[in-house]
Amino acid sequence: MTNASVREFKMPDVGEGLTEAEILKWYVQPGDTVTDGQVVCEVETAKAAVELPIPYDGVVRALHFPEGTTVDVGTSIIAVEVAGGAAPAQEEAPAAPAPAAEPERPAEQPAARQPVLVGYGVATSSTRRRPRKQAQDPAAQEAASAVQSELNGHGAAPAAPPAPVAPAAPASSAAPAQRPLAKPPVRKLAKDLGVDLATITPTGPDGVITRDDVHAAVAAAQAPQQVAPVNGPAAPAAPAPSAAPASYDSVRETRIPVKGVRKATAAAMVGSAFTAPHVTEFVTVDVTRTMKLVEELKQDKEFAGLRVNPLLLIAKALLVAIRRNPDINASWDEAAQEIVVKHYVNLGIAAATPRGLIVPNIKDAHAKTLPELAASLGELVSTAREGRTSPSAMQGGTVTITNVGVFGVDTGTPILNPGESAILAVGAIKLQPWVHKGKVKPRQVTTLALSFDHRLVDGELGSKVLADVAAVLEQPKRLITWA
Structure with a gap:
């Protein structure tokens, strides 16, 4: 191809601040011709499966990663040969930070570039950041000189005297040390495990601390009589994490990597459960009239071709209850110490998919x-089942419904979706004996459970909302008078 150049297409941030994505499927192979806007692969992020279009015409020259590989955002995943000369500078320009942006970097690392975790602008540099060694006792100058000499290629440190410096790390007299490099998920892991990143020797590219480094630090701290008498460099040798697979029975056990949607869900649920004080209230209600209305609506011409089921009327009942009690539709802003009342309802519907639980939401459901x-x-349901829910469809939810009744479960105590103050669990609708008009009769009955954030929703407000939902389902005509 005359006057051609090779363009590298990098893994984009298809969500908000995502750091990685797994390549699920390639739709092209080396030698294939692609056009601008053509989908070349499908990737799974922590929020959804997304198809990636190529932004130019050309011929595929290489696929840098096989299917099933998790790739950091900003990493090149496919090379395409295009006609028309060199690639635009915009692919590399964002990676060059202004020299003045990091005035406090140590003198021995003037050209080091911090890896970009989101977006396209990842700098390609051969500079590798040496694991930080902090001189933190009165002999700091001598130790720093030894390290400087080693970095500049002048040989090793003079002698063994600086070795005892490592155990004195907690004294921390070298306060201006730069911030350890680690991705947000790794920082959160370290925080949850109580590990100080500044005490970890990084093993990742460019001096980035990895999950394995954090786990190794935890294992080293827990190993009795093993780490204490050993000098600092021996810490990575602790083999505790690798000892676990020894009991792994490959015939009777299966290990599944936690990643993608399931990984994000797990992190969100742990954060929600240990951040918001949950309270759950229950009510059992006769929904016989609601079930009759569902059957009537199925025959209504206005609902021709639409999915009509009990969940539809339950969703409408919740929207009516929110209109009558708007303070339930809020969130807690910890940083600003404010309660944010939403004057719109983005109604989330929890959906079980092959990739895990997701909660897409219906935007402005209150106005429909x-x-x-x-x-x-x-x-929403069909898109979720097909695994095509977009990241934007799962952002901005204000209140959620989870229908555990489809599994035959009576009810549960649902955990709040992060950033929301209430979630309604709907149990199975069953024919049960019920006192109706003074007589025991078989009626369609279900149990509702409302979990709410007790920081901003008190028992009175939560009870009113749950009672209103139950009242609408028991007497659906209230949809007309209350809506």
Whole structure:
């Protein structure tokens, strides 16, 4: 190809601040011709499966990673030969930070570039950051000189005297040391495990601390009589993490890597459970009239072609309850110490998919008519089952419904979706003996459970919302009078 150049397409940040994505499937192979906008692969992020289009015309020259590989955002994943000369400078320009942006970097690392975790602008540099060694006792100058000499290629440190410096790390007299490099998930892991990143010797590229480094530090701290008498450099030798697979029975056990949607869900649920004080209230309600209304709506011409089921009327009942009790539709802003009341409802619907639990939401559900709500609900469910839910569809939710009744479960105590103050669990609808008009009769009955954040929702408000939902389902005509 005359006057051609090779363009590197990098893994984009398809969500908000995502750091990695797994390549699920390649739709092209080396030698294939691609056009601008053509989907070349499908990737799974922590939020959803997304198809990636190529932004130019050309011929595929290389696929840098096989299917099933998790790739950091900003890493080149495919090379395409294009006509028309050199690639635009915009692919590399964002990676060059202004020299003045890091005035406090040590003199021995003037050219080191911090890896970009999101977006396209990852700098390609051969500079490797040496694991930090902090001189933190009165002999700091001598130790620093030894390290400087080693970095500049002038040989090793003079002698063994600086070795005892490592155990004195907690004294920390060298306060201006630069911030350890680690991705947000690794920082959170270290925080949860109580590990100070500044005490870890990084083994990742460019001096980045990895998950294995954090786990190794934890194992080293827990190993009795093993780490204490050994000098600092011996810490990575602690083999505790690798000891676990010794009991792994490959015939009767299966190990599944935690990643993608399941990984994000786990982190969100742990954060929610240990941040917001949950309270759950229950009510059992006769929904016989609601079930009759569902059957009537199925025959209504206005609902032709739409999915009509009990969940539709339960969603509408919750929206009515929120309109009557708007303070339930809020969130807690910890940083600003404020309660944020939302004057709109983005109604989340928890959906079980092969990739894990996701919670897409119906935007501005409060403003939709019942047929419009039915159409949105049907589209949301079908898209989730196909694994095509976009990251934007799972952002900005204000309140959620989880229908555990489809599994035959009576009810549960749901955990709040992060950033929301309430979640309604709907149990199985069953024919049960019920006192109706003074007589025991078989009626369609279900149990509802409402979990809420007790920091901003007290028992009175939570009870009113749950009672209103139950009242609408027991007497659906209230949809007309209350809506």
